[in-house]
Amino acid sequence: MTEMENPTATSTSDDLDPAQGLTGETLTLHVFKGEPGETGTEQAYEVPGVTGMVVLDAIHYIQRNLDTDLACRWNCKAAKCGSCSAEINGKPALLCKTRVDELPAGPITVRPLKAFPLVKDLVTDVSRNFEVNKEIPPFTPAKDDGKPWRVAQRDISRLREHRMCIECFLCQDVCHVLRDHDHSKRFYGPRFMVRVASLEMHPKDTLDRIDLTRKAGGMGYCNITKCCTEVCPEHIHITDNAIIPLKERYADRHWDPLRWVGRKLKGDGSKQAEGSK
Amino acid sequence: MNEPYTTHECDVLVVGAGGAGMRAAVAAAEAGCSTLVVSKSLLGKAHTVMAEGGVSAALGNLDGEDDWETHFADTMLGGQLVNNWRMVDLYARDVIDRVYELERWGGIFDRTDDGRIMQRPFGAHSWKRLCYVGDRTGLELIRTCQDKLVHTPGVDVHMEYTLTRLLKDGDRVCGAIGYRRNDGRFVAIKAGAVVLATGGWGRMFRHTSNSWEGTGDGAALAYNAGADLLDMEFMQFHPTGMMWPPGVRGLLVTEAVRGEGGILKNSDGRRFMLDYDAKKMELSSRDVVARSIYKEVKAGRGSPHGGAFLDIASVHDAVYIKSKLPSMYEQFHALAAVDITQEPMEVGPTIHYTMGGVRVEAETAATTVPGLYAAGEVAGGLHGANRLGGNSLGDILVFGRCAGIAAAEFAKSNGVRRNVSETEIAEEQRSMLAYLDDDGVKPVENPYLVHVDLQKAMQDDAGIGRSEESLTRALNAIGELRLRAARARVGGGRVLNPGWHTCRDLENMFVISEAIVRSALSRRESRGSQWRFDFENKDETLGQVNFAVRRDGEGMKVVGVPLELMPPEAVKRLAKSRFYDAATMPSYYRDAAPATSEAGA
Numbered sequence: 090m091t092e093m094e095n096p097t098a099t100s101t102s103d104d105l106d107p108a109q110g111l112t113g114e115t116l117t118l119h120v121f122k123g124e125p126g127e128t129g130t131e132q133a134y135e136v137p138g139v140t141g142m143v144v145l146d147a148i149h150y151i152q153r154n155l156d157t158d159l160a161c162r163w164n165c166k167a168a169k170c171g172s173c174s175a176e177i178n179g180k181p182a183l184l185c186k187t188r189v190d191e192l193p194a195g196p197i198t199v200r201p202l203k204a205f206p207l208v209k210d211l212v213t214d215v216s217r218n219f220e221v222n223k224e225i226p227p228f229t230p231a232k233d234d235g236k237p238w239r240v241a242q243r244d245i246s247r248l249r250e251h252r253m254c255i256e257c258f259l260c261q262d263v264c265h266v267l268r269d270h271d272h273s274k275r276f277y278g279p280r281f282m283v284r285v286a287s288l289e290m291h292p293k294d295t296l297d298r299i300d301l302t303r304k305a306g307g308m309g310y311c312n313i314t315k316c317c318t319e320v321c322p323e324h325i326h327i328t329d330n331a332i333i334p335l336k337e338r339y340a341d342r343h344w345d346p347l348r349w350v351g352r353k354l355k356g357d358g359s360k361q362a363e364g365s366k
Numbered sequence: 367m368n369e370p371y372t373t374h375e376c377d378v379l380v381v382g383a384g385g386a387g388m389r390a391a392v393a394a395a396e397a398g399c400s401t402l403v404v405s406k407s408l409l410g411k412a413h414t415v416m417a418e419g420g421v422s423a424a425l426g427n428l429d430g431e432d433d434w435e436t437h438f439a440d441t442m443l444g445g446q447l448v449n450n451w452r453m454v455d456l457y458a459r460d461v462i463d464r465v466y467e468l469e470r471w472g473g474i475f476d477r478t479d480d481g482r483i484m485q486r487p488f489g490a491h492s493w494k495r496l497c498y499v500g501d502r503t504g505l506e507l508i509r510t511c512q513d514k515l516v517h518t519p520g521v522d523v524h525m526e527y528t529l530t531r532l533l534k535d536g537d538r539v540c541g542a543i544g545y546r547r548n549d550g551r552f553v554a555i556k557a558g559a560v561v562l563a564t565g566g567w568g569r570m571f572r573h574t575s576n577s578w579e580g581t582g583d584g585a586a587l588a589y590n591a592g593a594d595l596l597d598m599e600f601m602q603f604h605p606t607g608m609m610w611p612p613g614v615r616g617l618l619v620t621e622a623v624r625g626e627g628g629i630l631k632n633s634d635g636r637r638f639m640l641d642y643d644a645k646k647m648e649l650s651s652r653d654v655v656a657r658s659i660y661k662e663v664k665a666g667r668g669s670p671h672g673g674a675f676l677d678i679a680s681v682h683d684a685v686y687i688k689s690k691l692p693s694m695y696e697q698f699h700a701l702a703a704v705d706i707t708q709e710p711m712e713v714g715p716t717i718h719y720t721m722g723g724v725r726v727e728a729e730t731a732a733t734t735v736p737g738l739y740a741a742g743e744v745a746g747g748l749h750g751a752n753r754l755g756g757n758s759l760g761d762i763l764v765f766g767r768c769a770g771i772a773a774a775e776f777a778k779s780n781g782v783r784r785n786v787s788e789t790e791i792a793e794e795q796r797s798m799l800a801y802l803d804d805d806g807v808k809p810v811e812n813p814y815l816v817h818v819d820l821q822k823a824m825q826d827d828a829g830i831g832r833s834e835e836s837l838t839r840a841l842n843a844i845g846e847l848r849l850r851a852a853r854a855r856v857g858g859g860r861v862l863n864p865g866w867h868t869c870r871d872l873e874n875m876f877v878i879s880e881a882i883v884r885s886a887l888s889r890r891e892s893r894g895s896q897w898r899f900d901f902e903n904k905d906e907t908l909g910q911v912n913f914a915v916r917r918d919g920e921g922m923k924v925v926g927v928p929l930e931l932m933p934p935e936a937v938k939r940l941a942k943s944r945f946y947d948a949a950t951m952p953s954y955y956r957d958a959a960p961a962t963s964e965a966g967a
Contacts, residue, residue: 110612124861141611141702153814157865158858164577167617167697170411186700208548209862219409227517228472237466239481245474249499252474252506256410291472
């Protein structure tokens with residue numbers, strides 16, 4: 090290889106001028122602060138505006154300069170890990186993906202997810218989601234010769250949408266079954282409908298989770314308001330491509346009159362009635 | 367007097383829940399060990415999720431010429447021949463099985479027309495070798511491992527724990543202590559063996575693709591327990607991080623953009639890789655591409671915000687780009703208001719990966735301390751002086767598994783020690799709680815601002831290019847910042863107090879920063895990611911040495927560890943790489959080295 094001559098500078102500072110990017114505006118944020126058992130308050134903070142700033146940048150500014158104790162979960166800051174979920178101006182969103190210049194003028198309100206128990210400030214206890222995941226039987230392929238699989242790209246393309254989920258749980262937060270009716274013990278929630286759909290639609294999976302999803306999973310609670318789809322930062326069509334197909338499979342199996350007759354004639358055998366896989 | 371603490375007991379403790387930790391835990395549990403996984407974040411959020419391009423394995427699905435030996439050769443050459451060759455050997459063979467295993471755990475990959483796993487080209491790989499699903503392979507890997515993990519009997523997971531010290535019984539590691547982030551309470555974990563799978567460290571640099579977690583906890587834990595840290599000077603600058611707006615500076619732009627044909631241009635519109643590596647062009651190794659962009663910028667041919675232009679829009683149509691690079695499309699669209707199907711991206715080098723890490727034995731991932739294992743990015747040796755893209759997702763699967771198996775073996779034959787030192791626990795608690803004390807120390811320091819100053823020192827003086835002068839400056843800065851950090855005090859309580867956590871994280875970052883700087887000072891040559899302005903060439907003598915840092919009382923010493931040279935049959939294999947060049951072979955390999963590349967090229 091022919092590298093060009095090296096610069097001889099001894100300092101390699103590649104920093105931008107700190108003033109670059111400052112918009113000259115001052116933003117006001119009202120951020121919830123509190124712990125369980127307290128009323129909690131919305132604390133006002135003033136933050137200098139920077140071009141392209143996201144709400145998480147503002148929260149970091151607050152932590153660094155105004156309130157070192159302000160709690161907030163975050164990891165990748167690139168909308169890929171789903172850690173920094175909160176409610177911005179009342180709407181469930183990722184802090185790292187919400188640009189302040191896309192919000193209406195005036196103070197920005199940031200509060201924790203409402204559907205989950207508060208830990209502190211913007212952080213909530215989302216452990217219920219991990220328990221639900223344990224309840225769903227995992228991917229189970231058939232025993233075979235162990236040779237590499239052949240799978241069609243169209244099957245993968247369909248699964249890719251479901252597998253995009255970053256588990257931010259915004260869909261769980263916005264879902265009225267979980268948020269307003271507190272049915273977290275009775276309904277898996279949209280995220281896990283997506284999870285079940287990804288397993289059920291995997292061409293190499295052999296299990297059947299449809300009845301479980303209806304009974305323990307409470308699929309029937311979903312009345313297709315599509316709020317989950319609206320808040321999904323990965324633009325997964327949760328309702329159309331996960332929940333409705335699962336509901337259809339259940340309906341086909343149990344409520345299709347022809348199949349009902351078939352079952353009566355052959356004797357009941359829910360496995361025979363399947364045929365949807 | 368001790369603060370109250372909770373005690374857990376297990377055969378194998380796995381620290382970290384990225385791909386390496388989860389793969390290790392599955393292996394340990396399957397070997398019959400009770401296994402406890404602790405993670406600093408929620409499950410499934412670890413940095414593995416950020417890996418985009420794919421996992422490299424010589425399946426040969428698209429290029430039938432590919433095989434594990436060529437993969438071995440590419441990896442050794444990319445690492446500038448200072449890799450642990452036995453790790454590379456094991457890796458290149460085993461990663462094939464690990465990819466197929468992942469598929470059988472439910473992971474999905476894009477497919478070829480005849481239904482086999484699809485593979486894409488990547489920098490410095492001879493053939494199309496990266497198995498992928500769009501540009502979200504890391505997410506796929508972590509979710510697959512996560513589902514496997516939670517459904518594996520014998521595994522327990524504790525999320526949002528930070529461990530601050532390994533406990534020892536004599537020479538042997540017998541557990542760890544730390545705190546629960548969400549309530550600030552202390553924990554002690556007694557274990558038969560400990561696997562560190564804590565990932566890398568980028569947070570001591572200002573422009574990094576790493577999350578807040580990358581503070582080097584695992585390497586610092588190991589170092590403080592007496593383990594060696596190897597190759598710490600080798601920090602990978604990924605050539606393409608986002609440049610603008612300021613809040614996303616350093617955020618990763620996947621190499622898959624170049625793998626899919628993306629072209630780098632300077633402000634004159636010239637495809638400048640022609641001038642640096644006309645053979646591999648944009649798909650040269652990461653160290654070369656990163657330096658090339660840096661030099662273009664320094665020569666006044668940079669983009670408006672100090673980077674280069676990466677153009678995929680003029681290479682492929684919008685439908686193709688959105689299907690192959692969906693996350694990149696979304697990332698630029700949402701965060702930079704740039705439509706990558708229409709306009710170029712502005713990119714520049716960002717701290718991305720740590721080749722160095724805890725010194726391990728190739729086959730077992732055992733560190734130099736009995737009972738302590740390390741796998742994945744926290745371990746050193748596989749990647750040498752520069753890592754090839756796609757070799758990290760494979761690394762975590764291959765060596766995660768090795769570590770889990772070996773740790774289980776150790777735990778079973780040596781048992782769990784019941785006694786942990788109350789004095790040590792008390793000492794650790796005291797040092798943690800001091801940061802919350804209103805003890806009148808003056809002037810009180812804000813830990814975040816100390817961190818910012820550390821990042822500045824490391825970025826400016828221990829960054830992409832270094833010299834004796836700049837490194838000495840960095841070392842002095844670290845010393846001063848340590849004194850300031852000792853006076854860090856924060857308000858608030860123990861419940862989820864990020865300021866308090868930052869105080870403790872800083873201690874780790876100082877250890878790691880010092881290790882990086884001291885190792886970089888010792889390596890008086892340029893090799894791979896180590897670019898010394900004052901020693902611009904490779905030095906054959908240093909090519910036979912890895913530098914290890916070791917705790918020496920309260921000080922840190924650097925020792926040169928002689929490299930285990932490749933046997934002749936492994937040297938011969940190097941010629942299978944398309945990028946093999948006999949003229950660049952060091953003299954100590956010249957007898958065994960073939961005269962020409964077998965692959966043509």
